[in-house]
Amino acid sequence: MANRKSFSEVKETVLAAHKDVDPEGKVKFYDSWADNYEQDVETLEYRAPYLAAETLSSAFQGNRDLAVILDVACGTGLVVSWLHKMGFRNFHGIDGSEGMLEMAKTKGLYQNLKCCMLGTETLSSPISFYDAVLLVGALSVGHVPVEVIWELCKVTKPGGYICMTTRANNTNIHYKDQLESLQRSMEEKGLWKKIAVREVEKWERAVSESDCVYISGVVYLYRKTCVES
Secondary structure (H helix, E strand, O other), X not given: OOXXXXXXXXXXXXXXXXXXXXXXXXXXXXXXXXXXXXXXXXXXXXXXXXXXXXXXXXHOOOOOOOOEEEEEXXXXXXXXXXXXXXXXXXXEEEEOOHHHHHHHHOOOOOOEEEXXXXXXXXXXXXXXXXXXXEEOOOOOOOOOOOOHHHHHHHHEEEEEEEEEEEEOOHHHHXXXXXXXXXXXXXXXXXXEEEEEEEEEEEEEEOOOOOOOOEEEEEEEEEEEOOOOO
């Protein structure tokens, strides 16, 4: 593993990750970032994986030994590492980067890992199968469209949980508004029920000059109430 980079170096990397590039270019970027990813986000004090796992864990009412969890945009497996510490044992992961999936595989926690580019490919997972589905980090401008949350709901079993995160910094406000509008629409349609919305001030260290020292973020937790028609 490479030497730890300074915050300034990590800042340059993260800003590059958020550039509006084509899907193929973005995949290549994440492939190249995989080896350093966990060190870099630690430098950023990135808390979303723990916060999402803890939010789901606090609300989960099922059998953790038997529950099957889908980690969408799983990256190197940071979310699952926390969930495993919280007693969950069965994990499937999906990510668009083969490099990230290779790093996730080394953790030995996933029973199944697949390559899938959100936004350009639909989830190939079985309908109404998972006890919980998480999407942490990828719901932001320049990454995946907000419409992918329909797919998260679709592959979750009735009574199962859907946990999502997004940033609340200046450059992501419009995206966040769109995401929350779609969440409300899906709740009005009876597809899921809101369990928790957790707003966090110190989400991660800011890399944009338009933000303060830290940016804020949000964890959303829903529970599926019916199968999408």
